[in-house]
Amino acid sequence: MNDDQSEGQSVTADSLPHTPIRGDRATALGSDIQAKIGQHLRAMYDDVVRQGVPDRFMDLLSQLDKNAGPKTSEDGGSR
Amino acid sequence: MSQFDPALRDEIIAAIPNLRAFAISLSGSVDRADDLVQETLLRAFANISSFRPGTNLPAWLFTILRNLFRSEYRKRRREVPDSDGAFAATLTTNPDQATHLDFEDFRTALDKLPPDQREALVLVGASGFSYEEAADICQCAVGTIKSRVNRARKRLGELLAIEDAEDFGPDKTTRAVLAAERA
Numbered sequence: 346m347n348d349d350q351s352e353g354q355s356v357t358a359d360s361l362p363h364t365p366i367r368g369d370r371a372t373a374l375g376s377d378i379q380a381k382i383g384q385h386l387r388a389m390y391d392d393v394v395r396q397g398v399p400d401r402f403m404d405l406l407s408q409l410d411k412n413a414g415p416k417t418s419e420d421g422g423s424r
Numbered sequence: 425m426s427q428f429d430p431a432l433r434d435e436i437i438a439a440i441p442n443l444r445a446f447a448i449s450l451s452g453s454v455d456r457a458d459d460l461v462q463e464t465l466l467r468a469f470a471n472i473s474s475f476r477p478g479t480n481l482p483a484w485l486f487t488i489l490r491n492l493f494r495s496e497y498r499k500r501r502r503e504v505p506d507s508d509g510a511f512a513a514t515l516t517t518n519p520d521q522a523t524h525l526d527f528e529d530f531r532t533a534l535d536k537l538p539p540d541q542r543e544a545l546v547l548v549g550a551s552g553f554s555y556e557e558a559a560d561i562c563q564c565a566v567g568t569i570k571s572r573v574n575r576a577r578k579r580l581g582e583l584l585a586i587e588d589a590e591d592f593g594p595d596k597t598t599r600a601v602l603a604a605e606r607a
Contacts, residue, residue, distance in 0.1 A: 358565045385530040385551060390550035393445035402440050405462060406433070409469050 432481070436468060439482045442551055443489055452535070460496075464489040483553065490543070507526050514562045532597045533583035537576055544572035545580075 447457035467476060467488050468475075475484055534542060538560075546570065547555040547558040555573075 370517065375581055375585075378584050379577060381526070381584065382530070382577060382580050386534075386545065387525060389527070389531070389534075390445045390449070393448055394441040394543060395442065395477075396444075398437060398440045399458070399596065402437075402465065403457065406437065407487045409465075417465075 426550050428441070429477075432472070432475075435481050436465070438486065439485050440465075442482065443473050443485055445488060446486060446546060446551055447493070449534075449545060449550075450490070450539070460489055462493050467492070469590055480557065480560075483561055486547070486553075487549070487563075490561060504521035529584060530580075533580050536583060537579060541572045541579070544569050545576035 440461060442462045444457055447460040448454055448463075451457050451460060464485060468485055471488075475481065537545070543562065544558060547553045547561060548555060553561065555566050555569050559569045562569060
């Protein structure tokens with residue numbers, strides 16, 4: 346398998362076309378966008394996480410518990 | 425007869441919202457994501473004896489889900505999300521218009537990433553796994569994960585910079601100054 350790391354090396358900052366005039370501005374824009382990427386990614390992900398556990402999964406787990414067998418009086422008896 | 429450790433059961437339940445978010449990012453479809461999570465839970469309970477207590481349960485579950493997706497992926501191509509994307513379908517809040525447009529751009533860009541890069545970026549950037557944990561989940565070297573995350577960020581940066589330029593034009597400030605002078 347031709348692996349990712351070799352690909353990674355071929356794309357370095359040095360290989361990018363140079364734009365000396367806009368250099369500083371491009372860097373500032375780049376870090377701004379990187380911050381935005383992080384925020385959007387988490388916001389998108391967290392929006393799903395905040396929905397919690399849909400009923401179908403709680404139902405599934407109850408079903409699995411039932412299939413695993415009801416507790417016998419020996420291991421479930423003492424409270 | 426397997427009686428589940430209630431603590432382990434609770435930990436599995438606690439991982440479900442994260443598993444869903446990861447599955448949506450992989451499959452591009454909420455319905456398929458939920459099917460993947462369901463299959464993951466069935467596998468996890470069936471193979472609970474192979475989980476070593478004290479090790480990373482979320483990472484174990486993520487690995488199962490990813491493997492299921494991978495084996496399924498060979499049969500079915502990733503569904504191309506509708507124009508709003510899978511995450512859009514899950515949106516419960518109504519962000520303001522500007523933020524919403526940003527989101528649209530971001531989703532579009534994220535969908536353009538190769539699956540390996542998207543997965544690495546989500547695991548490290550959103551699920552909160554370390555590079556080492558992400559490497560375990562993806563069964564590859566830590567360096568490979570780092571390289572994928574870097575390329576994902578770089579590519580997203582390029583895609584979003586282009587969209588920014590299209591939205592506002594590179595000379596927005598210049599035009600604003602000229603307009604102000606004319607006024």
